[in-house]
Each structure stands twice: as structure tokens, then as C-alpha cells.
Amino acid sequence: MPSSYVAHVMEGRARLRHPALAEAKVRDAAQALLQAETEVSEVRFGSESLLLLMAPGTDFAAICKRLEKKVPALLKPKSEVAAARRAEKHSQLAVAACKGAARGTGFGDMLGDMQVPAFLQALVSGTGNSKIMGITHRKFAVRTMLGAGGLCLLTGFAGGKSLHVVAGLTWAALATRHVWVRRKAL
Secondary structure (H helix, E strand, C coil), rough: CCCCEEEECCCEEEEEEEEEHHHHHHHHHHHHHHHHHCCCEEEEEEEEEEEECCCCCCCCHHHHHHHHHCCCCHHHHHHHHHHHHHHHHHHHHHHHHHHHHHCCCCCHHHHCCCCCCCHHHHHHHCCCCCEEEEEEEHHHHHHHHHHHHHHHHHHHHHHHHHHHHHHHHHHHHCCCCCHHHHHHCC
């Protein structure tokens, strides 16, 4: 049975697809090993993938075993590697946004040289062990969303139009974020 990173194999051709191959270091190591193989005539890389052009009758399973020894990142579950890459990307964006704010874009002139708290980075990226008021980030986000929805309903019945609109918009924004973050689970 082929490994999870093997997208397809046919006579003289194979495609390897894994999120770890998007990293230049991993892709270069895999490409160097594959190009050193005598049966592999050409290696082309794409987005998170490598295309191998091989001689007919090549022992592809043996090539995969040598590749797994050289590049152990290919043995990690795809979802785990993709989630780690997304989390890293989100935290980099959050830090860049906060640093941009500190440089003078937006409210940066009022904030001066701002340090981004660890819990805020973890909240934006969805990782980390820090908690907000003693509860996990996911529970905090859900409770905030439900609180905004409850406030929207309460002010709608009480007649406070402007607070009702603000609470409704807040709930809509939080619900949209909730659906976006958990879209694959839906």
C-alpha cells in the first residue's frame, strides 16, 4: 500500500503531495535525494508536491523508503503539518499587524512601541496553552458570541435601537469568524 503522501503512481511517473513539501528546506532535501536516484530521470516541484519521472520498472516502494529516512516530515499526518503551517502564518500576520500599528499605521502613534502579549498571539493563531479568564480560547470565543447574541435579543425587546444594532453587528462578526475558523468541521 502506498504512503499517504503518494498522490498517484503509474508506470514511469509518480506524484508526491504533502504540506511539508511547501517548505523550501524539506522540498530541497527530497529533491536532492530523488535526483540522486539512478532510476529517476527528472523531478519537478509544484505547490506542496513533487512529480517524478522514472524509468520503466522502477522499484518505487524502495525509493519511498529511502525518502522517508531522509525526510521524516513526510511521515507526519498531512492535517497536522497543514495546521501547524496555518498557525505559524496566522501568528506571523498578527505580529506583523501589531508591529505595523506600532510603527504609525492606524492607532500606532498612541500606542508607541507595543509588545504583543502571548495570549493575544495565541488567540489570533489558535494555538498555545494560555487561557483567557481561566477558559480556553475556543470556549471564550463561543461564550463571547453567545453573549453578543443575547445582548442583541435583550436590547431588541427592550427598545434600545443603537445598542441592539451594535450588538447584532458584533454577533454577526463573531459568528462569521466562528464559521470561517471551523469551516472544515461543518
